[in-house]
Amino acid sequence: MTDLPYSHVVAVGDLPPHGLALELVPDAAACAALARHAGVLAVEGLRARLHFAPEGGAGVHLTGELVATVRQACGVTLEPFDTPVREAIDVHFVPQGTAPREVDEESEQDPPDEVVDGRIDAGALVGEFLALGVDPYPRKPGAVFEPPAEDVAAQSPFAALARLKGEE
Numbered sequence: 711m712t713d714l715p716y717s718h719v720v721a722v723g724d725l726p727p728h729g730l731a732l733e734l735v736p737d738a739a740a741c742a743a744l745a746r747h748a749g750v751l752a753v754e755g756l757r758a759r760l761h762f763a764p765e766g767g768a769g770v771h772l773t774g775e776l777v778a779t780v781r782q783a784c785g786v787t788l789e790p791f792d793t794p795v796r797e798a799i800d801v802h803f804v805p806q807g808t809a810p811r812e813v814d815e816e817s818e819q820d821p822p823d824e825v826v827d828g829r830i831d832a833g834a835l836v837g838e839f840l841a842l843g844v845d846p847y848p849r850k851p852g853a854v855f856e857p858p859a860e861d862v863a864a865q866s867p868f869a870a871l872a873r874l875k876g877e878e
Contacts, residue, residue, distance in 0.1 A: 718833035
């Protein structure tokens with residue numbers, strides 16, 4: 711698990727019967743690693759409020775919210791700008807080896823994740839939801855894409871031949 715940008719492991723066996731509330735606030739080094747993972751220039755003010763609730767025999771229902779500010783490069787102007795990220799977290803975990811092998815296409819729910827070695831890495835989950843919340847086509851507010859003016863004559867194959875012959 712050393713390749714993860716952020717890790718915070720919770721042992722499922724240590725969860726109290728009423729559940730566990732947890733707030734994760736990564737330090738500056740972890741935010742820099744998460745920024746690289748999410749493909750953004752910077753991550754600031756990341757805060758994840760999570761609640762782990764025992765479910766069934768050895769399952770867990772993890773709910774919460776991730777809030778952060780990410781700095782991205784505008785896809786139009788290439789200027790950096792800040793944008794908020796807010797992602798709801800709702801994941802079911804089942805004991806290792808008990809997750810359904812086939813995904814039900816008609817169900818609107820995501821298949822459950824597996825508890826691995828009796829633990830859930832809440833930090834890795836935060837990294838996943840941060841990456842999901844980042845706009846893959848960021849546009850700075852007010853940025854407008856203006857395509858270059860088209861010169862129809864210059865695009866004509868005959869115009870290209872005329873240029874080659876020197877007949878312009």
